[in-house]
Amino acid sequence: MNKVPEAVETRNDKNEVQDFEPKVVAFLCKWCSSAGSDLAGVSRLQYPPNAVPIQVMCSGSVSPMYIMSAFNKGADGVLVSGCHPGDCHYLKGNFYARRRIYLVQKLLKFIGLEPERFRMSWVSAAEGVKYAEVVTDFVKDLKALGPQRKLKAKV
């Protein structure tokens, strides 16, 4: 049985206690995942508003710097989503993404960042339901982890 995650308490600028709302950056490839996200919208599926999307042309264009920089800027979670292997609009970009991002997530885990904070998914243009699920599950898991402090730059 999954334990219902307890809401993590945080304090806002006015030092008031509030439920922790994770900030997520989602890199979505234009041809599959962003289209899948659009389909979720067309189908009026509801999911938490914590993930702000950035549309990239291909998951292969996602540099490891984007992921690390997102954490550095305070993201509590980072999502990268692309076309299924074999379906990449640009033929092969997602294969390179798969390999590169495997290394990044291993590195993040090695230095002690909770591996649950980074997620990669294959969402096709037909998978609106899957996109909504991926975001919903991600936000739920992040709430249990609390704010990301390890890589966030102190201003």
Place this chain on the structure above:
Amino acid sequence: MVAIEDIRARAKELLESGKVRSVLGYRRGTASVLAEPAFVTAPEDTAALVLDATCVENLALYLVNEKKRQKTQRSQDTRPLAVVAKGCDGRAITVLLQENYIKRDEVVILGVSCENGGMIDTHKLSRALRGKAATGAAFDGNGGIKVAFTAGETTVPAAEVLAARCLECTKAYPLVSDYFFGDKIDERSYSPRFTAVSAIAEKSPEERSAFWAGHFERCIRCYACRAVCPMCYCDECVVDSTSFIVNPTTSADEKACRIRWIQRSASPSENAMYHMVRAIHLAGRCTDCGECERVCPVNIPLRLLNTMLEREALEMFEYAPGLDPEQPSLISSFRDGDPNDFIR
């Protein structure tokens, strides 16, 4: 055993015949027991070349530095450079060849085999000698390091004083060379590859987090690790936008458009970012010469980051860096069977 006389003779012959403009090797150092790199241009100076367990430096670094220096020279001596290369150094040179940083005909590789020996770690040596200062160290061909110090000499087991990377080394000779000295021995009697990083990987996430937090806290961002790494040859490093190349045609807009991915402050988060970025940029390119760890003034175990990715590359992608100048790089190749389970 590698006969230093053979290396000296070959170096002398290359210089006398004018085939190379300089021979890059090792000579006795002045600062500590360690040898220092030397550019030898006069044939008679080849007598100063040495090769023993103190030759820790990765001479591939000086190939890079030479290349950069050449770009600023007006007149060029286009003859190749001869370089003494151990296994790890040879792999580094191979990566430089693979990346077209140097061309094959620009370098004459004098490959040397460490056989069943290797290079010392000065901290370990200090401990073994209980504070006595060593003046020389050489592999005795029989699992021991013969250490000379002011009051005499002694032999310590190699396993106690060899550098961690040497203990784990599986290929102690270069695969690409023009001349070769020593025997190609594949059976080494120390630890399996990736012993050190496996120990860290097996810690619990909390322990690992505390381990790295403790180390990154102490980093002073001196960039010695970057300076000593032959693969960090980028003219502008991702972290360091003040070394941006400015030439007469650089526009104000371009200067304003540099991305400051990482802050320069030595705070734990920024240090972690810097080291992670460096590790990821070296994935598939680092050949574990261990120099970054050796030169770190605050003793951060840097090679763990690089060998961790090297292990992943080998186990998951069957990729090993520096074996073949024609191989594609790790991140610009893929296989259909690459791991997919981590993706939802």
Place this chain on the structure above:
Amino acid sequence: MTRRAGVFVCHCGNNIAATVDVKHVAEELGKDQGVVFSKDYVYMCSDPGQQSIIDAIKEHELDSVVISCCSPNLHEKTFREASAVGGMNPFQCEIANIREQCAWVHKDKAKGTEKALKITRSAVRRVRRNEALTPIGVPVTRKVLVVGGGIAGIQSALDLANAGFEVVLVEKLPTIGGHMIQLSETFPTLDCSQCILSPKMVEVSKHPNITLMVSSEVKQVSGFVGNFKVKIHTKAQYVDPEKCKICDDCTPVCPTVVPNEYDAGLTGRRAIHIPFAQAIPASFYLDESACLGLNPVVCGKCMDVCEAGAIDYDVKPKTTEIEVGAIVVATGFDLYGQEMMAEYGRGKYPDVLDGIQFERLCSASGPTSGHVLRPSDHKEPKSVVFIQCSGSRDPAQHCAYCSKICCMYTAKHATLYKHHVPDGQAYVFYIDIRSGGKGYEEFVQRAMERDGVIYLRGRVSKVYQSKGKLKVMGVDTLAGKNVEIDADMVVLAQAMVPSKGTAEIAKTLKIGRDKDGFLAEAHPKLRPVESVTGGIFLTGAAQGPKDIPETVCQASAAAAKVIQLLSKPQLEHSPAVAKVRESHCTGCEMCVDACPFEAITLVNGKAYVNEVLCEGCGTCSGTCVRSAIDVKNVTQLQIFDMISACMGA
């Protein structure tokens, strides 16, 4: 860096405004640095909405525009065109999707508005650094290559040739016609297949715009849409089609006999032969793999008797290079291999046939002159069992998909059999009956009701020979009992699979295949005859199982798409392509290796991007460790700024 941005936030009626406070978004963005104009409006895509963009650009001298509205898939083009009318470069207009990816998926208005602010701000930060771009013009070659000379290839070639384009039709066999020319009659009209196809084949051979290359295969393709370079390899043509008089003095003297492909192995042929009487080109053909040696010392009898002097053993194969603007792939299908259905006795018993073999038996030009006779003893079969779905609809062991045509041609075969042997009995084992086309259902019903074909709903487990009969063990699920039939002949409706060589041609053309090996279309509804690779079109059974009416439709559709592509004097290629920052490039070639389109090469030690080949995917940018290559208008710096905006900075 641009500094005069205009922001337009759309209500989209109530679609966005219900869950996002659009006025607030417009107000807040108006305060941002670099934004000089910001407003909200109820329907930005409407005429007044678009006019407001045009007016604002002129009045406020805007150099960039962000429309915060629905998905860019819908109206990016619309707003870019409006921007151009306003006098601004269209690539300075970007869309922020706050509908599909925000308003429609979140109910909490406060949180939805916050997210919409971040999305809009992200687009504003990005557009600040956009370059003005101009589409790249690519000249095209008005010539088309059609690969495959079956009905699909023939139809496409004729449509294109009649539209005035030069066509090269390449076929690997010595004649065109494909599988359709092997058929006896076609459902549901029972038209004689040869009668409807031969005229088209002759038209192909006579058409001034069509160059027919038989015994030829495409070996290498390079280039890109509008500008392909193709190498075609043609086997040695020992018999000159110009000289051959089709007198047939040669076959009687040829000593070699091999299985005849045209009759699906039911008969033999000589090494020198004409594939069938109506072959196009109308010429005999010498098959060197069956020939004794092309050596007058060893044999040479055919050359001796050829009065026309059409045979020359010294002819060499040749390679031709052509330049074309588009390629149509029509490589067709084969039937599932003989070795695949051993449980039904295929390959073991000569009287267990596949559909094409049965067609040949029914055909007047076939091995038995149109009489249905058993291959084993030439006796007329009095009981024939037809097994549908042989190899299809079987994910566990064979093909998972339905081969679409088998229900119809089985009904046709059963009908034809009953016409030839009125006192014979035909049984059909089926799982479902798929008869969706015009007149198809009626055709099947006639087979059942008028021609007395017995349809049994159930599968066959085994076929074996016993006492001279083929015992078929099956089940009738509607009656709820096992069935055992003593058959004289069994006909299997073998699955349709991509033709041999489809994998190689897909690799040569760099187009994808689907999970079953058929050529993959770009999108089943939006782009059904295009491959993902620009300029390469798919048609016919190569793309998936289909019948002849659908094939002809699809062939004409592909021709229409080619005409669309090549009818303009030049193609417009998206200018959002990669750009190299030479000061940072060290020539390591990682981007060269990674580029899926081979658009990057090394020139003078630095990466160089062929802007026509570049599709702007950004894989190079994600790979480069030195930030030395970027895609215009989606640069790393722009993404950096967008990440900051997403974090609320």
